[in-house]
Amino acid sequence: MEIHPILEEWLNHWVWPTPFRGPGVDFRMHLTRERLVPIWNRIVIRALEGAKATESKYNQGEYPNAFGGYSGEGPRMSMNQMSTQLLTVSIPEQEKYLDLLRMRARQLWDEVKHGSLHADVLIRGGQVQRETELMEEVRANYSGSRAYFGLTATFPHIHPLARAAQNYHTEAGACLGIRCTLEVNKNPLAIHENLSQYYEELMHFMEGKYQMDMFCLTPEDQKPVEEALDFLLWPVFVNSRGLVPED
Amino acid sequence: MPTLRVDHEKCTECRMCYYACEEIGINAVYIDLEPRHRFEIDAHKCTYPACVVCLMYCPAPGSIVEAETGRSLVPPPPDLWRDRSEKWLRDVILAAKERP
Amino acid sequence: MKVYIIQDYCIACGLCREVCPVGAIHPKFQDFHHWLEVVADECTGDGTCLEYCPAPGALVQYEASATAGR
Numbered sequence: 244m245e246i247h248p249i250l251e252e253w254l255n256h257w258v259w260p261t262p263f264r265g266p267g268v269d270f271r272m273h274l275t276r277e278r279l280v281p282i283w284n285r286i287v288i289r290a291l292e293g294a295k296a297t298e299s300k301y302n303q304g305e306y307p308n309a310f311g312g313y314s315g316e317g318p319r320m321s322m323n324q325m326s327t328q329l330l331t332v333s334i335p336e337q338e339k340y341l342d343l344l345r346m347r348a349r350q351l352w353d354e355v356k357h358g359s360l361h362a363d364v365l366i367r368g369g370q371v372q373r374e375t376e377l378m379e380e381v382r383a384n385y386s387g388s389r390a391y392f393g394l395t396a397t398f399p400h401i402h403p404l405a406r407a408a409q410n411y412h413t414e415a416g417a418c419l420g421i422r423c424t425l426e427v428n429k430n431p432l433a434i435h436e437n438l439s440q441y442y443e444e445l446m447h448f449m450e451g452k453y454q455m456d457m458f459c460l461t462p463e464d465q466k467p468v469e470e471a472l473d474f475l476l477w478p479v480f481v482n483s484r485g486l487v488p489e490d
Numbered sequence: 491m492p493t494l495r496v497d498h499e500k501c502t503e504c505r506m507c508y509y510a511c512e513e514i515g516i517n518a519v520y521i522d523l524e525p526r527h528r529f530e531i532d533a534h535k536c537t538y539p540a541c542v543v544c545l546m547y548c549p550a551p552g553s554i555v556e557a558e559t560g561r562s563l564v565p566p567p568p569d570l571w572r573d574r575s576e577k578w579l580r581d582v583i584l585a586a587k588e589r590p
Numbered sequence: 591m592k593v594y595i596i597q598d599y600c601i602a603c604g605l606c607r608e609v610c611p612v613g614a615i616h617p618k619f620q621d622f623h624h625w626l627e628v629v630a631d632e633c634t635g636d637g638t639c640l641e642y643c644p645a646p647g648a649l650v651q652y653e654a655s656a657t658a659g660r
Contacts, residue, residue: 255565255568256565257549257565259571260545260546260565260566260570260571261546261571262541262542262543262545262546262571263543341509342509345505349504349505352624353624355604356617356624359604359607359617360617363616363617366613366616367616372613373613374613431619431620434620435617435619435620438620438621438622439617439621439622439623439624441622442502442549442550442622443502445549445550446502446504446506446549446550448549449504449506449547449548449549450506452546452547453506453509453510453547457510457513502622502623525599525601525645526598526601
């Protein structure tokens with residue numbers, strides 16, 4: 244498998260750099276090489292293709308990603324997902340490892356901004372005058388990613404380390420997707436919409452990297468991450484672009 | 491010895507550096523008392539370049555730099571992580587985990 | 591009269607954006623921080639934002655001249 248240059252650079256910048264060796268690092272490196280790099284490579288290739296189509300739409304004054312992003316992210320969905328992931332971990336457990344409460348609260352703050360960025364694309368692009376108009380707009384309240392919406396409320400993390408799998412893999416995929424969008428789609432509103440999100444996704448990836456390196460030192464600690472990853476990589480988990488992780 | 495500085499134009503205040511430095515028991519990253527409560531690195535406590543932990547988990551390019559030269563350390567340059575001897579860091583982390 | 595935001599004092603709470611009657615306040619263009627800006631062409635100098643801003647010194651009124659290049 245040939246690794247796309249964008250992924251190669253991303254791996255060298257963010258994945259491989261490690262400040263120490265240990266069982267957690269070995270665990271992370273093994274699952275990265277064996278299970279995740281092939282999937283990330285496919286994500287890059289497909290995202291680059293998708294970004295070309297999106298750019299031409301944005302240049303024509305249509306902003307499908309802004310509508311989709313507004314419904315798929317932002318306060319409502321994030322409140323949903325972050326609440327689910329916090330309420331299912333007992334309060335004393337939340338402080339362990341990486342402070343779950345603080346990081347999920349931080350994510351809410353970020354996602355609220357991203358919701359307003361999506362709305363801002365539509366406002367600056369002349370589709371609506373005020374964000375409140377989006378309440379009446381079907382495209383801003385619906386998502387074709389049925390699994391994503393369902394998973395938003397039904398993907399609890401009973402063990403605080405389980406989130407590391409989502410941080411490390413799912414958010415890496417999102418980060419790479421946005422990186423590819425920024426590489427290809429030079430429409431100013433697309434850049435406005437995506438730049439902040441790239442940094443947010445990279446932060447979540449770093450949460451996962453840190454949790455695995457620091458805390459997944461024993462098979463017992465690694466198990467919640469393995470199990471969450473098994474779920475995330477399950478072949479029937481198909482995202483809105485029909486990307487099926489092949490096993 | 492070179493010291494580290496946070497570039498607030500680039501920092502996204504994700505607090506990963508704060509957590510990492512606290513976890514390994516060095517506690518060189520602190521939150522400033524000014525109204526925006528930004529993250530800073532105490533050069534007296536920071537053991538860079540012996541320790542590079544914060545640099546490996548920082549997601550904001552250019553946000554941690556060498557104070558003397560302005561050299562960006564995020565993403566970490568290869569000379570900071572390839573072929574390094576990390577024995578003492580591992581011991582520090584294991585000792586930190588055994589704290590009550 | 592128009593209003594602009596001094597980023598050093600702004601805490602990016604977003605209240606000004608919520609209360610502005612004409613929607614002249616937007617996320618700062620192509621910025622990855624959680625910062626806001628007043629788009630000068632849209633600002634009518636209404637001043638509601640000033641009533642609700644919790645960060646002293648963050649919002650400043652100024653006399654807009656025809657030659658201002660904002």
